[in-house]
Amino acid sequence: MAIVDPTGNFTYRQLLRDVQTLRYRLSPDGMDLNEARVAFLCPNGYEYVVAQWAIWAAGGIAVPLSTLHPVQELQYFLEDAQATVLLFHPDHAATVEALPANLQARLQLMDVQQSIALASTTAAVPRDLHLSGHRRALIIYTSGTTGKPKGVVSSHCGVQNQVDCLVQAWQWSSHDRIHHALPLHHVHGVINALNCGLASGATVEFASRFRAEDVWRRWIDGPQDLTLFMGVPAMYAKLAQAYDRMPKATQVQASKACRQFRLMVSGSSALPSPLYHRWRDISGHTLLERYGMTETGMVLSNPALDASQRREGSVGYPLPGVQVCLMDDQGQTILPKPDQPGELLVKGGNLFREYWSRPEATRKAFTADGWFKTGDSACQATNGSWRILGRNSQDILKSGGYKISALDIERELLAHPLIRDVAVVGAPDQVLGQQVAAVVQVLPEHCSTVTSLSLEAWCQPRLARYQTPRRFKILTTDIPRNAMGKVSKKAMVEHFFM
Numbered sequence: 001m002a003i004v005d006p007t008g009n010f011t012y013r014q015l016l017r018d019v020q021t022l023r024y025r026l027s028p029d030g031m032d033l034n035e036a037r038v039a040f041l042c043p044n045g046y047e048y049v050v051a052q053w054a055i056w057a058a059g060g061i062a063v064p065l066s067t068l069h070p071v072q073e074l075q076y077f078l079e080d081a082q083a084t085v086l087l088f089h090p091d092h093a094a095t096v097e098a099l100p101a102n103l104q105a106r107l108q109l110m111d112v113q114q115s116i117a118l119a120s121t122t123a124a125v126p127r128d129l130h131l132s133g134h135r136r137a138l139i140i141y142t143s144g145t146t147g148k149p150k151g152v153v154s155s156h157c158g159v160q161n162q163v164d165c166l167v168q169a170w171q172w173s174s175h176d177r178i179h180h181a182l183p184l185h186h187v188h189g190v191i192n193a194l195n196c197g198l199a200s201g202a203t204v205e206f207a208s209r210f211r212a213e214d215v216w217r218r219w220i221d222g223p224q225d226l227t228l229f230m231g232v233p234a235m236y237a238k239l240a241q242a243y244d245r246m247p248k249a250t251q252v253q254a255s256k257a258c259r260q261f262r263l264m265v266s267g268s269s270a271l272p273s274p275l276y277h278r279w280r281d282i283s284g285h286t287l288l289e290r291y292g293m294t295e296t297g298m299v300l301s302n303p304a305l306d307a308s309q310r311r312e313g314s315v316g317y318p319l320p321g322v323q324v325c326l327m328d329d330q331g332q333t334i335l336p337k338p339d340q341p342g343e344l345l346v347k348g349g350n351l352f353r354e355y356w357s358r359p360e361a362t363r364k365a366f367t368a369d370g371w372f373k374t375g376d377s378a379c380q381a382t383n384g385s386w387r388i389l390g391r392n393s394q395d396i397l398k399s400g401g402y403k404i405s406a407l408d409i410e411r412e413l414l415a416h417p418l419i420r421d422v423a424v425v426g427a428p429d430q431v432l433g434q435q436v437a438a439v440v441q442v443l444p445e446h447c448s449t450v451t452s453l454s455l456e457a458w459c460q461p462r463l464a465r466y467q468t469p470r471r472f473k474i475l476t477t478d479i480p481r482n483a484m485g486k487v488s489k490k491a492m493v494e495h496f497f498m
């Protein structure tokens, strides 16, 4: 089986047939779409997969859109990518109708389900396109954590390299069955979870959307045939909270159900240590943390085979075919020395081609000798494994001459038993440049016991004085996070500390 979704089971044979059908609906004369941007708006499920492959088979560039985005966001992506066709799932027809009329007029709108169903009436003219691997295949928009999302263009080769290195490193095979509950408009969901599965002949079982209770229900009550799960830390946190709400007997079943998996992966943002340990207690699994970006695909990963070799707080080692090094503040590439931080640089066949319609941004993203500048600060331990210290632009705070990793401080605050979530930011300060500040979400029943003073006391034995937040904003509501569970720290600073 290729795909299982809430509507049914679909074999690889059926997938191939429907891909061919849709391909000829996209290009009735069988001609090459010549890198036309074809956007598609489908929920997690079969039609998404058919759309993606049909666009590739017809020679178009696939632009996946998120069903979670409001109309204005979709408009931004469609206009930025200069899409000429929009494939949509009928469940989202109302969203398509809500797009501005002038935009609709510029788009060829096609209902994916209807197009597949009309197969028998379409006289398909088989014609094989010879697509070079260097042609553009995919535009995925970055998560927009630090600004407007940028369209990241990958070639067919780039996508293939991203898939190949993970299939090899994480030992994907046709025996795998992944429970897929990630959004399908970012590399985590599109490349790591979906396309690695399809490239291996595995089964991809979609949850229509992530809800912790539903995920647990499937694991406990469904056939015990799942082998892989991938999530962002916020998903594991929600699963752990749902577990805590279960009656004892169900908890026992839940922990037992986790034995069906051979591997559970976390990424897209830093995995907090308390969650790493909590998840091990609940599931018996040591989460495999990995690091990557839309522009690079996956770069660093803990080992898949030997869980005892995975290190808490570490994202592991370079994946096959990927090279990394560091750059110092003067812009010089340096050989990493143990625990010496620098900006992480990446080379390899997995890299993107360009930012869509942003030649200047593309040029600035590379060093003169072709390294991609991730904008993330990292350091290597003596054993060769890598640690991500955070984004230079928002997680590396510069306070009174110190360079401080917000992630290190978040780790210590998250170890506090009454704190549920935290975002450490740099608030502007006339003397220090930036002042360490923390937005802290506490469990509502404890909101009166947790105060700025008690939090400072918690930090005192754990952090240096210069790392200890000078200001706290204590919330009982969720800290706002985007679809990938990431916090826009710029917005946090503006909202709470200006």
Ligand code: ATP
Pocket: 142, 143, 144, 145, 146, 147, 148, 149, 150, 186, 266, 267, 268, 269, 270, 271, 289, 290, 291, 292, 293, 294, 295, 315, 374, 376, 388, 390, 391, 484, 486
């Ligand atoms: P934008 O580029 O629009 O600001 P974004 O960088 O969040 O958004 P993505 O490409 O989806 O968009 O995310 C890549 C970033 O996610 C990395 O640069 C890094 O900062 C962060 N990241 C990914 N995995 C990890 C990890 N395991 N630990 C820490 N950070 C991670």
Ligand code: MG
Pocket: 142, 293
């Ligand atoms: Mg980015």
